[in-house]
Amino acid sequence: MIDKRVRDIAEGLEGIQDGSTVMVGGFGSVGQPDSLIEGLIEQGARELVIVANNAGSGHVGLAKLMEAGRVRKIICSFPRSAGSVVFEDLFKAGKLELEIVPQGTLAERIRAAGAGIPAFYTATGVGTKIAEGKETREFDGKTYLMERWLPADVALVEAWRVDRWGNCDYRGSGRNFNAIMATAAKTTIVLARKIVELGEILPENVVTPGLFVSRVVPFQSNIPV
Amino acid sequence: MIDKRVRDIAEGLEGIQDGSTVMVGGFGSVGQPDSLIEGLIEQGARELVIVANNAGSGHVGLAKLMEAGRVRKIICSFPRSAGSVVFEDLFKAGKLELEIVPQGTLAERIRAAGAGIPAFYTATGVGTKIAEGKETREFDGKTYLMERWLPADVALVEAWRVDRWGNCDYRGSGRNFNAIMATAAKTTIVLARKIVELGEILPENVVTPGLFVSRVVPFQSNIPV
Amino acid sequence: MSEFTPLSRRAMAARVAHDIPEGWVCNLGIGIPTLVADCLPIDREVILHSENGILGMGPSPAPEDIDPWVINAGKQNVTLLDGASLFHHADSFAMIRGGHIDLCILGAFEVAENGDLANWATSAEDAAPAVGGAMDLAVGAKRIWVVTEHTTKDGAPKLVSHCSYPLTAPGVVDRIYTNLAVIDVTSRGFEVAEIVPGLSFEALQAQTGAVLHRKEN
């Protein structure tokens, strides 16, 4: 019997190595796998490269992970936002590398990694700072940038309903980066808001087919209040 | 009020020009918009470039369109199949151009057109006849082919439930090429098996969001028996 | 000097909303653009897109109706209309980058007379500006309208001959709605379509960092 469910967060995060590239899903607070990030702080891996839309805020979640000195580099579209003090301090102090990627290019690079496409061309960023050092090329008289895929070692994803094969659906705007990051990592770890029986998510309603999922972690809150 | 529904097949196909590139969805008989193809024979446009997975069989549908001398070129992955006699005769007689594309490359080129990606790289076809005349490039020590997007003037799509905004879902294996072709054409014409009220397809179950759809044609059979 | 009243932020949003035809799919940037959603005539169907995976956003929910799982790109709670759809980020930006969005309304630091848009980085030296989806939208949407105060708080012009801030995208802006005027970006540069009552063309020109043209009839 295929059963990707693990006991708890610690078992879900087992084996994440120092130096790993870790994708973190979510947009805003929706679909952000907070408990897995908290678990990653516990787990102890260092020198991480984080791929996420934002660079955290306050002193929780990603910000806490960065504050604990565990992040070498962050790849994101919107690093500086309300309350991104930890990021700003570390960045100013030269203790954090930053790669800024337009949000659509970030999404497409992640999707490309999942789809076996090592590079593609896009009009986004042409004629801007983002284009510096990047190859450009004309197609049909218009200029495009070449962008590379962005694969990861680990993806931390939050889904709504998940079954033992790893099939997922998402609630509301929760698909966001989760559904694509799930395809782009060697190990995809899904925090399941609800664990359901096989077949409970109808075939036409599965958003992330189970073949993309490595481990299913039952939801639990481990966030210090 | 937005209302993309048209009266009938003839109104749905109005304005298709000679020389158009027309995508035809479906895989096998599932999701194949037979009534729209029959309507296209009626409609009269000539010198068409057809994009479809197969090249038709028997003397109906695509085969009938080709037999009527209305197709200049076909772009497909599997031209020769059981009963593809019309294709074979026309091709042998030099009356039909053929571009063979591996099925995954065909799907990705269509998706790329819908997503604004003029070109991408793939490992499929490297070291084969398919690679002849194509640019190759190495990434991380592995060789890939460059493939171009494949946009169309018109996409003929069959969906299951469709509302007046053009939101679609599909039944069974009916998404196949339909859901991607819908994104890649200037004019996307959807044959709706059922027309439903706005909101009847739940937001999480919409497969083709309405913004990709130009016209919604209520299902009717016009296939001569 | 004659009397005139600059438009409020809300009035600017209403002015923009007035020009959006039924059936368009629109993406609204953060700030004044977001206010446009609440100014659309109730009998006009305009479909709002949010880059975090929503098409068919409705108005802000009443406090008791908030679903914390449904937010827009500005991270505010929103509602879903009948006919709405949900999707992931790659599909959402495929809509944007594939040219399927009729209109994107954005704020700006500067707009140049050739349509260059600068709205993401406040200086060339800023090594950590937040780009978000602005570059994708600026390049991908069929039309870009900018809505912004005509000048900065210090009175410096935001409509200029050349952008001094880093570009979001070159040559993309079609139209600008300010608190003082509506200005089209054309092949000959800024063309004034409308001025708030009581403000002269010359007075508007004085607050603008590039040559303004009168609309030809």
Added chain:
Amino acid sequence: MSEFTPLSRRAMAARVAHDIPEGWVCNLGIGIPTLVADCLPIDREVILHSENGILGMGPSPAPEDIDPWVINAGKQNVTLLDGASLFHHADSFAMIRGGHIDLCILGAFEVAENGDLANWATSAEDAAPAVGGAMDLAVGAKRIWVVTEHTTKDGAPKLVSHCSYPLTAPGVVDRIYTNLAVIDVTSRGFEVAEIVPGLSFEALQAQTGAVLHRKEN
């Protein structure tokens, strides 16, 4: 010469099925590979992928249970297991080309000792061969197993030193199941893992167009 019985098509499929571990995601090509589906032990969960947008295919339906909207890549009616999912062609081939399919089982015209696969075009002059998804699968799946008769109907070897037919993909085949043997493709070429009872290594070699190696223990 000793007595031996070549495997039937069904027995070949069963032999392959025997080797698929629980949990693998497998794509089955047309022909003998399709038969593998019906030979999987009932207590072993193997997830079958079909490139037209199905993951989790079940066995063929009884005539009264046919849903004409659910077909496999060979255009036969199939069923969906609990846990199945449906998707479009780009997502389906993203699974294949992105390396998410554990195993693809294909038929072949020829396999070369370096793993080259030829299974789509019967001659270099054929201008209209039907490639379908074969090239994507050959390149994208984590492992390629070929299942085929050991020779053509005329007795010509299908396991060869160099393919004479146009390639589907170079160097991709990991293992070959024939009606006479199971053969691994290794860095030193064809390595015989198993021969049908009663057939000698030498007799197998005589029907093979490349050098066979005995497995080292």
